[in-house]
Amino acid sequence: MADTLTLTDNRTGKTYEIPITDGTIRATDLKQIKAGGDDQGLATYDPAFMNTAACRSRITFIDGDKGILEYRGYPIEQLAEHSTYLETAYLIIFGELPSTTQLQQWTREITFHTMLHENIKKLMEAFQYDAHPMGVFLSTVGAFSTFYPDAKKIFDEKSRMKQIHRLIAKVPTIAAYAYRHSIGRPYVYPDNDLSFTGNFLNMLFKMTELKYQPNAVLERALDVLFILHADHEQNCSTSTMRVIGSSHADPYSAMAGAAAALYGPLHGGANEAVLRMLNEIGSVANVPAFIKRVKGGDGRLMGFGHRVYKSYDPRAKIIKQTADEVFEVTGKNPLLEIALELERIALQDEYFVTRKLYPNVDFYSGLIYQAMSFPVEMFPVLFAIPRTCGWIAQWEEMLLDQEQKIARPKQIYTGATKRQYTVLSARK
Numbered sequence: 026m027a028d029t030l031t032l033t034d035n036r037t038g039k040t041y042e043i044p045i046t047d048g049t050i051r052a053t054d055l056k057q058i059k060a061g062g063d064d065q066g067l068a069t070y071d072p073a074f075m076n077t078a079a080c081r082s083r084i085t086f087i088d089g090d091k092g093i094l095e096y097r098g099y100p101i102e103q104l105a106e107h108s109t110y111l112e113t114a115y116l117i118i119f120g121e122l123p124s125t126t127q128l129q130q131w132t133r134e135i136t137f138h139t140m141l142h143e144n145i146k147k148l149m150e151a152f153q154y155d156a157h158p159m160g161v162f163l164s165t166v167g168a169f170s171t172f173y174p175d176a177k178k179i180f181d182e183k184s185r186m187k188q189i190h191r192l193i194a195k196v197p198t199i200a201a202y203a204y205r206h207s208i209g210r211p212y213v214y215p216d217n218d219l220s221f222t223g224n225f226l227n228m229l230f231k232m233t234e235l236k237y238q239p240n241a242v243l244e245r246a247l248d249v250l251f252i253l254h255a256d257h258e259q260n261c262s263t264s265t266m267r268v269i270g271s272s273h274a275d276p277y278s279a280m281a282g283a284a285a286a287l288y289g290p291l292h293g294g295a296n297e298a299v300l301r302m303l304n305e306i307g308s309v310a311n312v313p314a315f316i317k318r319v320k321g322g323d324g325r326l327m328g329f330g331h332r333v334y335k336s337y338d339p340r341a342k343i344i345k346q347t348a349d350e351v352f353e354v355t356g357k358n359p360l361l362e363i364a365l366e367l368e369r370i371a372l373q374d375e376y377f378v379t380r381k382l383y384p385n386v387d388f389y390s391g392l393i394y395q396a397m398s399f400p401v402e403m404f405p406v407l408f409a410i411p412r413t414c415g416w417i418a419q420w421e422e423m424l425l426d427q428e429q430k431i432a433r434p435k436q437i438y439t440g441a442t443k444r445q446y447t448v449l450s451a452r453k
């Protein structure tokens with residue numbers, strides 16, 4: 026017998042059998058229960074989607090209690106150890122790891138699309154000299170819809186694939202141009218001999234040398250960070266991508282919106298907040314006093330806690346290892362000692378233990394980015410580059426899902442009841 030939920034309406038004495046599938050009931054099954062009078066039936070109220078599944082997805086699995094993160098069934102730890110960002114992006118988009126030939130073709134396609142239209146430079150020049158690179162990034166992604174009008178053909182598989190290649194290939198170039206603009210340096214064209222991340226470092230940091238040679242350790246570290254940030258199921262920016270895409274807007278317009286959601290400090294800005302906090306603490310000796318303050322309700326331990334993970338964020342574990350490798354090359358970030366001491370104390374403190382507060386992905390990522398010479402304004406951009414493949418995969422999954430329609434939540438109206446318009450002269 027199928028699992029059902031039996032609901033009895035105390036007002037009418039009526040009983041309803043609501044099917045349970047995959048641990049959920051369909052919200053529309055509740056409509057048959059009248060909420061009162063000639064209403065449209067009972068609905069659910071769930072601000073911030075705390076307990077609502079809005080889609081079926083085969084892309085990313087998270088078990089927050091056990092600290093598990095898998096892309097298409099592959100554990101994040103294995104991908105971070107053995108894969109590359111481009112291979113992981115292929116996996117996330119197509120659902121399977123590529124064969125050697127498929128990976129070569131994929132890499133060729135991405136490499137082939139790294140250049141930007143020359144007019145993009147003019148667009149960038151219109152921004153203020155000190156424009157935040159994330160603002161430039163999301164505006165440029167949105168502007169792409171005017172450069173590639175064929176992107177409107179969202180149900181044409183070939184056209185979709187072309188936009189996917191373009192987006193994954195071009196986001197590092199946009200990000201690098203935005204950064205170079207913000208520091209007044211000339212833009213650097215892509216070097217297609219280099220790897221995805223090697224070329225990104227080239228476009229960011231090349232000066233007058235004829236050929237930029239990325240440091241192999243930093244190149245790999247960035248690739249690992251990109252793998253860790255590639256997707257994270259239905260978070261704020263991914264949900265934004267799906268919602269905008271549900272109106273059948275082109276993928277560039279939808280992704281500009283997703284990037285805007287990521288720009289917010291509650292989403293893509295937490296690692297910057299961690300650095301600010303570490304600077305404010307100033308030294309290891311000040312850590313106990315800071316912890317005491319946080320426990321007293323004065324501020325939060327940034328980089329700790331997560332809506333989904335109620336154990337150690339699996340990405341934070343990998344990032345900690347990567348940090349050690351990066352610091353071997355760059356020298357230790359002086360803030361590391363403070364971070365380690367904060368973690369040591371917090372992990373054995375009753376306040377943090379009982380609330381299941383563990384380091385999240387952002388606790389160490391900012392330290393690594395800073396050691397690699399990235400300014401803090403670039404942190405959300407560094408998040409957006411790899412998340413592009415996740416956004417696109419989720420967008421395409423939504424488009425091809427027969428159950429999906431234009432997203433349109435309900436509301437509970439709490440405003441004034443019907444009243445008569447008063448002409449201006451008659452108002453008090």
Ligand code: ACO
Binds near residue numbers: 324328329331332380
């Ligand atoms: N420091 C101190 N106390 C905390 C922290 C923290 N970082 N996080 C949660 N708590 C406490 C809360 O005060 C609350 O305590 P109470 O029950 O005594 O009131 C309890 O733990 C539960 O906290 P909530 O805010 O209900 O947890 P929620 O799931 O809504 O918040 C969040 C998750 C926003 C990530 C939160 O832990 C936080 O603010 N962390 C710091 C910011 C941060 O690192 N954000 C990055 C998240 S990762 C990402 O977005 C990529």
